[in-house]
Amino acid sequence: MIRCWDGSEAGPPDAPVRLVLRRRRALRRLLWAPSELGLARAYVSGDLDVETDFFESLSHLERIIGDRSGPWKVDATTKREMLRAGLRLGVLGLPPRPPAEEIRLGGRRHSRGRDARAISHHYDVGNDFYRLVLGPSMTYSCAVWDDGAKTLEDAQTAKVDLVARKLGLREGMRVLDVGCGWGAFVIHAAREYGVRAVGITLSQSQAEFARKRVAEEGLSDRVEIRVQDYREVRDGPYDAIASIGMAEHVGEAMLPTYASALYALLRPEGRLLNHAISRKAGIPGNLGRTSFINRYVFPDGELEPLTVMVGAIEESGFEVRDVESLREHYALTLRAWVANLEASWAEAVRLTSEGRARVWRLYMAACALTFERGSIGINQVLAVKPGAQGASGMPRTRTALLS
Numbered sequence: 001m002i003r004c005w006d007g008s009e010a011g012p013p014d015a016p017v018r019l020v021l022r023r024r025r026a027l028r029r030l031l032w033a034p035s036e037l038g039l040a041r042a043y044v045s046g047d048l049d050v051e052t053d054f055f056e057s058l059s060h061l062e063r064i065i066g067d068r069s070g071p072w073k074v075d076a077t078t079k080r081e082m083l084r085a086g087l088r089l090g091v092l093g094l095p096p097r098p099p100a101e102e103i104r105l106g107g108r109r110h111s112r113g114r115d116a117r118a119i120s121h122h123y124d125v126g127n128d129f130y131r132l133v134l135g136p137s138m139t140y141s142c143a144v145w146d147d148g149a150k151t152l153e154d155a156q157t158a159k160v161d162l163v164a165r166k167l168g169l170r171e172g173m174r175v176l177d178v179g180c181g182w183g184a185f186v187i188h189a190a191r192e193y194g195v196r197a198v199g200i201t202l203s204q205s206q207a208e209f210a211r212k213r214v215a216e217e218g219l220s221d222r223v224e225i226r227v228q229d230y231r232e233v234r235d236g237p238y239d240a241i242a243s244i245g246m247a248e249h250v251g252e253a254m255l256p257t258y259a260s261a262l263y264a265l266l267r268p269e270g271r272l273l274n275h276a277i278s279r280k281a282g283i284p285g286n287l288g289r290t291s292f293i294n295r296y297v298f299p300d301g302e303l304e305p306l307t308v309m310v311g312a313i314e315e316s317g318f319e320v321r322d323v324e325s326l327r328e329h330y331a332l333t334l335r336a337w338v339a340n341l342e343a344s345w346a347e348a349v350r351l352t353s354e355g356r357a358r359v360w361r362l363y364m365a366a367c368a369l370t371f372e373r374g375s376i377g378i379n380q381v382l383a384v385k386p387g388a389q390g391a392s393g394m395p396r397t398r399t400a401l402l403s
Helices: 024-032 036-045 054-066 076-089 112-123 127-134 152-166 184-193 204-216 252-265 292-297 306-315 327-343 345-351 354-372 398-402
Strands: 019-021 048-050 174-178 196-201 223-227 238-244 266-279 319-325 376-384
Touching (some): 054 354, 152 266, 184 204, 184 238, 196 204, 238 252, 306 319, 354 376
Parallel strands (some): 174 238, 196 223
Antiparallel strands (some): 019 048
């Protein structure tokens, strides 16, 4: 059911989705961008609202938009009918300016400067806003909802500890965290396993927060936080490397460079844990120019099939030893983040803007649904840099690996 700015309604009152068009401009946005981008612009700007359950409404809308042979098929006939409808409703005009939260990057794709701008757009939203959404752990990656996890904090602790155990961390080891975020993993690894850790990020605000957190934990002698690109790290060898939710920013063209750089930084028999979202084979990896995610959330983000990621890791010289899917875990994590945001909506708007809060609600809810139906997945790939005569230094069983 749709209710318009003048109070008129169309559709059954008991429809599973109720949309409110608060301004004529909502229709103009859809006329100029009859795709998910037009819907996103209308929602982010506040021109369109959803009155029914947000997750259920998105699920219905995604089914309609995703069926290109159905009612959302935008061919020449559809465009003519949209134009006629726009004339009748008096909503034709120049394309509305996109919301301020939309971004289009310039420069060479995946150059260091453009990557830094992309990271800043996503992560430099404000540490207080992220704390509200992510919770006290400030961990922005898939949690692990094992049998002992009763809360989001429990599940995030379980995740960083799972990574530490897979890497075989022991006291005195030297560890690199590529894309360290707000420092959750390096702090856990130093505090619980006695390692010396270096965390790198391209976000100044993340680095400032992580450094303060490290100091508060009394770990400044064992943890260093740098604003640094992975291609600039030159102080290997490391005993272990974690990359948790960072490889999505690398891009398929740069995966060989990424994997080779990490291989070069490890000592023989050192381990790499690569934790990254993946897409199904056959689905385009680059987010299209009309993609909401590309314009508002992860500019230049690319998702690769698991086979592509594993292939790049193996071709750089690593031996892949273990792969684990955490797809259902990420859906639960995203739903928990949406619940945090909705529970403190007024504060989220105060800390950023209503448009930014709407971006995050739409992005996280849509991603939760995408993980639930299996369109995308997330995997932890554990690999080792072989030593002399192929020695791995790895335990022979998975049970021993995780003990």
